Amino acid sequence: MNPDFIYKVLPLYKDAAVLTLQVGFIGIFLSVLIGLVCSLIRYYKVPFLTGAVAVYIEISRNTPLIIQLFFFYYGLPKIGFKMNAFVCGAVGLGFLGGSYMAEAFRSGLEAIAKVQIESACSLGLSGLQTMRYIIFPQAFALSFPAFMANVIFLLKETSVFSAISLMDLMFTAKDLIGIYSKTAESLFLLVVFYLIILLPVSLLGSYVERRLGRHGFGS
Amino acid sequence: MDLGLEVLFKGRNLIRLLGGLGMALKISLIAVLISIPLGILMGSFMTVKNRVVTLILRFYLEFIRIMPQLVLLFLVFFGTTRAFGLNVSGEAASIFVFALWGTAEMGDLVRGALQGIAAHQYESAYALGMTKAQTYFYIVFPQTVRRLIPLSINLITRMIKTTSLIVMIGVVEVLKVAQQIIEANRTASPNAAFGVYLFVLLMYFAACFPISRLAGYLEKKWR
Structure with a gap:
């Protein structure tokens, strides 16, 4: 281990981590949006769209992100959809995460007993009000552990962005190994930076899960 | 519109792509076959009442879990060369990493299943x-x-x-073959990238979809 080298390349890793986080957050935001829309479509059984959503979920869940990214980044431009690597990374993560989020939200929505909805109805709440005040708050608490698990999963998946030549942490590490052949230092920093990104989220996830469990939300 | 699908039917391209998928499937199969027995062992050890054993296994599990699989691949592929002077092939490195990862995941599943058995089941059995x-x-x-x-x-x-990641440490599998095919046909069919990557996507889907359906079916049936 060479401390001078580590000190020298630290800024490179910092930039890469910031880029990873930016793409990651936009991608996760997109997946929450897609997931919410898809789970609501399936919950309300919207005609035609339900089938389309089911097909999307199966394709997205049964293919690896790296292949999806290759298709989006190298395949789609041939039929006229051009995206730069940054946008493509976020869209790819959104495409993958959308289905995982949809499943998480759906299991929450479906766990709400029918009698609650009937009670809301008999109290004179509209469909929208029932969703806003009765279903959503409970479903949210129920699906939160799965949601956190998905966030961690998606943050981990950001490591494949280097496949579409986004200058992320993996790209930086591989580059430095290639240029300086300082393997130990490069890999050490790679692990440290991923721990910095993932450990707090993971700890937050298990903390929230414990709290939700203790207070018996929705149980 | 030219979708570049004709490239797939040229020469042995289709067979080469399938062979690439075969490589990925072979590595995942070997890794799964190693992980299942080791995972059962690990899961059983995780339920013993020895704090040292459970702590070590817990640390192993959490480290493997929190690191992206690609980072683990890099650690083994580039790290072993540096640390032991070994020149590990990409294939060997990926089998090692995926077995390591699979053992951790399987171990946690086994632990969960074992701890899910209620105490009264043991007590009733002893009472009998x-x-x-x-x-x-x-x-x-x-x-x-x-x-x-x-x-x-x-x-x-x-x-x-996950094995689709092995292309990143230079193992020749589907994506690598796809890149070669696209490159070779660049002038004849400039849109090959669309058709070929679409086909690769569908190939992975065809491999995974029936298996996850089977898992879903059994989960419902045996609940």
Whole structure:
């Protein structure tokens, strides 16, 4: 281990981590949006769209992100959809995460007993009000552990962005190994930076899960 | 519009792509076959009442879990060369990493299944006069297996999806073959990238979809 080298390349890793986080957050935001829309479509059984959503979920869940990214980044431009690597990374993560989020939200929505909805109805709440005040708050608490698990999963998946030549942490590490052949230092920093990104989220996830469990939300 | 699909039917391209997928499937199969017995062992050890053992296994599990699989691949592929002067092939490195990862995941599944067996099941078995071995063999084991089979089938699809990463450490698999085909046909069919990558996507889908369906079916049936 060479401390001078580590000190020298630290800024490179910092930039890469910031880029990873930016793409990651936009991608996760997109997946929450897609997931919410898809789970609501399936919950309300919207005609035609339900089938389309089911097909999307199966394709997205049964293919690896790296292949999806290759298709989006190298395949789609041939039929006229051009995206730069940054946008493509976020869209790819959104495409993958959308289905995982949809499943998480759906299991929450479906766990709400029918009698609650009937009670809301008999109290004179509209469909929208029932969703806003009765279903959503409970479903949210129920699906939160799965949601956190998905966030961690998606943050981990950001490591494949280097496949579409986004200058992320993996790209930086591989580059430095290639240029300086300082393997130990490069890999050490790679692990440290991923721990910095993932450990707090993971700890937050298990903390929230414990709290939700203790207070018996929705149980 | 030219979708570049004709490239697939030229020469041996289709067979080469399938061969690439075969490589990925082979690595995931070997890794799964290693992880299942090791995972069962690890999961059983995680339930013992020895703090040192459980702490070490817990640390192993959490480290493997929190690191992206690609980072683990890099650590083994580039790290072993540096640390031991070994020149590990990409294939060997990926089998090692995926077995390591699969063992951790499988171990956690086994631990969950074992701890999910209620205490009264043991107590009732002892009350009926069963020995410890009989209790495990007739009561605990059958229930654990029922819970574990769907979950381990799911692990196979995750493994197949994860093996697509091995292209990043230079193993020749589907994506590499796809790149070669696209490159070779650049002038004849400039849109090959669309058709070929679409086909690769569908190939992975065709490999994973039936397996995850089977897992879902068994999970419902054996609940």
